[in-house]
Amino acid sequence: MAYQSKKHRKFVASAVTAAVVASAVAPAAGFAAEKKFTDTIPSWATKAVDYLVGKGAIEGHPNGTFAPNDSLTRAQAAKVLALALDLKIDDNAKTDFADTKNHWASKYVAAIQKEKPGVINGYNGKFNPENKITRQEMAKMVVTAYNLKKDDAAVINFTDNNDWGKAEVEILASLGVVEGVATGKFGPNQNVTRAQAAVFVHRTEVPSERVAVETTEAKVVSVSAINAKQLEVKFSQAVKTSTIISNTTNGTLAAGTVTVSRTVADSNNPNKNVTSVTGKLSEDGKTLTLSAASTTFFDGTYALTISDSVKTTKDEALKAYATTVTASDKVAPTISKVEFNPTTGNIEVTTSEPVTAAPEVLRVNGAPLTGLSPVANSNNTKFSVAKPASLAAGTTASVYISGGADYAGNLLTAYNGSVVITDDQSDLQVVSTTQLSSNSVKIVLNKTIQSNNTTIDGAISALIDGQAVSAANVAFAKDTDDSSGKTIIATFGVGYTAPNYFYGSATSKSVTFVFANNVITDVFGKKLGTTTQSVTMNKDVTGPKAVSAAVSNDGKYILVTFDEVITNLVAGTSNANVTLRKDGVAVAMNGGNAIVGIIADANGDNKVLRISPDNTVDLAAGTYTVRLNSGTVADSHTNTADVVTVNATVSATSSNLKATITNLNGTNNQFRVEYNDAVNNSALDRTNYTLDGRVLPEGTDIYFADSTKKLVNIILPANSVDVGAVGGSTSANNATLGVSNVNTAGGKVVVSTSATVKVQDNTPAVLQSASLIGANILKLTFNENIATGTVFTNVTDILDDLEVSNGTTTFAAGDATHTASVSGKDLIITINPGASNWATATTGTVTVKTLSGGDADIKDANGVTVKANVSVNVAK
Numbered sequence: 018m019a020y021q022s023k024k025h026r027k028f029v030a031s032a033v034t035a036a037v038v039a040s041a042v043a044p045a046a047g048f049a050a051e052k053k054f055t056d057t058i059p060s061w062a063t064k065a066v067d068y069l070v071g072k073g074a075i076e077g078h079p080n081g082t083f084a085p086n087d088s089l090t091r092a093q094a095a096k097v098l099a100l101a102l103d104l105k106i107d108d109n110a111k112t113d114f115a116d117t118k119n120h121w122a123s124k125y126v127a128a129i130q131k132e133k134p135g136v137i138n139g140y141n142g143k144f145n146p147e148n149k150i151t152r153q154e155m156a157k158m159v160v161t162a163y164n165l166k167k168d169d170a171a172v173i174n175f176t177d178n179n180d181w182g183k184a185e186v187e188i189l190a191s192l193g194v195v196e197g198v199a200t201g202k203f204g205p206n207q208n209v210t211r212a213q214a215a216v217f218v219h220r221t222e223v224p225s226e227r228v229a230v231e232t233t234e235a236k237v238v239s240v241s242a243i244n245a246k247q248l249e250v251k252f253s254q255a256v257k258t259s260t261i262i263s264n265t266t267n268g269t270l271a272a273g274t275v276t277v278s279r280t281v282a283d284s285n286n287p288n289k290n291v292t293s294v295t296g297k298l299s300e301d302g303k304t305l306t307l308s309a310a311s312t313t314f315f316d317g318t319y320a321l322t323i324s325d326s327v328k329t330t331k332d333e334a335l336k337a338y339a340t341t342v343t344a345s346d347k348v349a350p351t352i353s354k355v356e357f358n359p360t361t362g363n364i365e366v367t368t369s370e371p372v373t374a375a376p377e378v379l380r381v382n383g384a385p386l387t388g389l390s391p392v393a394n395s396n397n398t399k400f401s402v403a404k405p406a407s408l409a410a411g412t413t414a415s416v417y418i419s420g421g422a423d424y425a426g427n428l429l430t431a432y433n434g435s436v437v438i439t440d441d442q443s444d445l446q447v448v449s450t451t452q453l454s455s456n457s458v459k460i461v462l463n464k465t466i467q468s469n470n471t472t473i474d475g476a477i478s479a480l481i482d483g484q485a486v487s488a489a490n491v492a493f494a495k496d497t498d499d500s501s502g503k504t505i506i507a508t509f510g511v512g513y514t515a516p517n518y519f520y521g522s523a524t525s526k527s528v529t530f531v532f533a534n535n536v537i538t539d540v541f542g543k544k545l546g547t548t549t550q551s552v553t554m555n556k557d558v559t560g561p562k563a564v565s566a567a568v569s570n571d572g573k574y575i576l577v578t579f580d581e582v583i584t585n586l587v588a589g590t591s592n593a594n595v596t597l598r599k600d601g602v603a604v605a606m607n608g609g610n611a612i613v614g615i616i617a618d619a620n621g622d623n624k625v626l627r628i629s630p631d632n633t634v635d636l637a638a639g640t641y642t643v644r645l646n647s648g649t650v651a652d653s654h655t656n657t658a659d660v661v662t663v664n665a666t667v668s669a670t671s672s673n674l675k676a677t678i679t680n681l682n683g684t685n686n687q688f689r690v691e692y693n694d695a696v697n698n699s700a701l702d703r704t705n706y707t708l709d710g711r712v713l714p715e716g717t718d719i720y721f722a723d724s725t726k727k728l729v730n731i732i733l734p735a736n737s738v739d740v741g742a743v744g745g746s747t748s749a750n751n752a753t754l755g756v757s758n759v760n761t762a763g764g765k766v767v768v769s770t771s772a773t774v775k776v777q778d779n780t781p782a783v784l785q786s787a788s789l790i791g792a793n794i795l796k797l798t799f800n801e802n803i804a805t806g807t808v809f810t811n812v813t814d815i816l817d818d819l820e821v822s823n824g825t826t827t828f829a830a831g832d833a834t835h836t837a838s839v840s841g842k843d844l845i846i847t848i849n850p851g852a853s854n855w856a857t858a859t860t861g862t863v864t865v866k867t868l869s870g871g872d873a874d875i876k877d878a879n880g881v882t883v884k885a886n887v888s889v890n891v892a893k
Contacts, residue, residue, distance in 0.1 A: 255302030377420025
């Protein structure tokens with residue numbers, strides 16, 4: 018199997034399930050839904066209806082409505098399927114069903130029966146075209162028409178799916194094509210609605226639009242391009258944020274979790290060569306949106322890997338994943354919304370996808386408004402500008418926006434709309450006061466506060482048991498974690514220190530807050546009147562408790578997480594307070610390499626105790642029991658923890674086995690994979706390696722470079738690559754080599770990895786045909802382009818590489834002369850025969866043969882000598 022040419026790679030990209038073109042998020046590729054319906058289509062069905070309308074497979078009603086909740090008839094379902102499947106429709110075709118021969122849908126039913134047998138069976142010789150089609154009937158038709166197979170790993174929870182169509186319903190559910198009508202209910206005998214039918218077909222034809230399905234296996238379900246700037250990864254189970262994103266504010270990914278690279282680097286536009294991405298995880302933890310960093314964007318085919326260091330919320334390792342995904346964004350960006358943010362006083366503009374810069378034209382009430390700029394960490398999807406002073410609160414202003422483009426160059430669709438300048442003149446009030454800790458209280462107001470911390474601190478005072486607290490002993494400030502700006506945190510300090518604070522011998526105290534009249538102001542200008550609020554403060558007398566234990570992503574540490582911030586009480590002698598056992602056997606804390614220390618959790622709170630017997634080596638697979646002596650850790654109020662005993666399991670598949678990929682000694686078509694641990698013979702299995710997304714060809718030589726079994730050499734066989742100039746080192750020689758599924762004897766599995774390597778053409782051009790044009794012009798046609806620099810010094814030089822013979826006479830140079838030229842795949846040689854035997858050798862049946870052992874003047878465009886000993890008969 019030859020390494021794919023550009024034409025072949027284009028086919029492969031379309032055949033890979035994950036290679037979803039970004040434009041598929043619009044109506045169908047090549048189609049555009051122009052119909053605008055007067056009624057409202059549910060948001061979950063909008064894309065599906067647009068898709069089928071654009072494809073011409075479904076229509077609205079004459080009155081301009083789509084009627085998404087109307088039931089679909091069997092005849093209508095047949096039409097939808099026949100047109101969606103692009104079947105050949107014969108207007109004169111008739112079905113065998115007695116009740117449908119003269120029906121308007123007869124031609125659609127006949128087309129399905131002819132091209133998709135088994136999809137339509139009928140009842141006792143009748144089709145019943147005007148009967149309503151049920152959800153299970155629709156499921157059976159779709160599954161049979163598209164030959165769908167069940168994902169056996171999917172968890173199907175329908176309790177009402179016990180009828181004849183059970184198997185087909187489970188197939189669609191397992192693939193994420195259908196969902197239930199209620200929790201645990203599919204509703205098999207309910208009539209399918211027009212909107213539901215559209216979704217059935219749309220999700221079947223466009224896998225990227227399918228819903229995530231829970232499976233028994235933690236894995237990646239799909240990867241698709243949603244625009245030129247973003248890829249979307251869907252998981253079968255919710256994943257733990259901290260194992261894939263190290264900084265949720267800016268989207269920095271945890272080291273080694275995700276790699277992205279263009280399979281063939283673009284030297285003309287380096288911005289297409291995406292290598293760095295940021296990530297954002299959905300609230301349900303099942304969808305990861307990856308955004309290309311800086312000015313780079315997706316256009317072409319990209320190799321993507323996701324490591325099994327990513328964990329689910331159940332702490333199960335994700336199955337390592339590698340794929341290719343193709344992006345080609347043809348969809349214009351739009352303005353999703355324009356709104357006024359009273360917290361900032363800004364008008365905010367949100368786009369449907371990342372754009373290269375703020376829209377160039379913004380007019381409010383017809384007047385130009387400048388200063389529109391990106392909002393931090395919005396990935397160029399949100400822009401803001403200060404509200405003009407002329408816009409009064411409570412008014413509505415017209416907004417026009419245009420100019421700008423997405424990263425694929427699609428121009429922003431102009432926007433004509435409005436923005437409401439919110440005006441809330443209700444009273445500013447304190448909603449609640451609740452204790453946060455032994456010495457802090459959260460105060461929540463009903464509206465966003467405009468006043469700064471200095472004003473707030475001076476406007477509130479505190480009383481404990483009716484006695485005023487010195488201003489130096491209590492501070493009031495806005496809660497920086499509350500993006501709404503409605504929360505104030507009161508903190509008692511300085512004179513009140515742990516563990517007793519202001520409690521003395523008591524375990525609770527009554528605290529009253531007094532708010533000064535008309536000092537604190539909200540963003541609408543309303544002031545807080547004189548207010549008092551009381552809260553009972555309870556002293557924290559409970560030590561921290563361990564809530565979980567897990568293994569770190571790099572496989573070196575056990576992480577014990579507590580329910581509150583902790584401090585280590587035994588500084589310098591912490592290791593002595595830790596007992597560690599693996600599968601019941603004591604594990605020594607290895608001197609200076611042992612680690613026991615406190616680190617922050619994903620929210621930045623110091624709640625995690627990190628433990629390693631030797632942080633220079635990885636933890637071996639097994640179950641670890643951690644025992645902390647009483648008092649090893651304490652909370653910020655000096656309450657000590659009781660004895661802690663927790664377990665953490667290091668799975669044999671939780672991987673910190675890594676691979677580094679390079680060319681072997683800088684040689685094209687030869688590669689070196691270096692592992693950071695000894696691997697077993699799985700490293701010699703060619704199916705565990707891919708080149709531009711395809712398994713290495715048969716005949717690839719793979720062997721260990723030395724006895725450490727950490728170094729693997731890979732040498733591609735002849736006739737396996739047909740791209741890249743011989744000896745070349747430009748981007749035209751680039752390919753992506755990937756590795757996955759290689760493991761160690763102990764069960765570690767390599768983090769799926771890919772890297773750019775250099776390849777060169779080693780597949781010779783093959784002579785396909787030859788013809789005599791006139792008497793003396795010989796045209797040789799090969800299966801690929803021939804090097805334009807092909808030169809022969811004389812006819813003898815030609816005959817080093819070619820033999821021309823009629824079986825009796827073989828052309829000899831004699832005193833013949835020549836000229837030669839190349840045109841694409843054709844090598845054209847003009848012979849001036851002189852007194853040579855050319856005329857005799859080219860009579861009758863003539864054969865041209867490529868020879869070995871010559872000086873190899875004839876090469877393909879990449880510099881590979883054409884294949885020897887190939888014979889073709891000459892056409893005259």
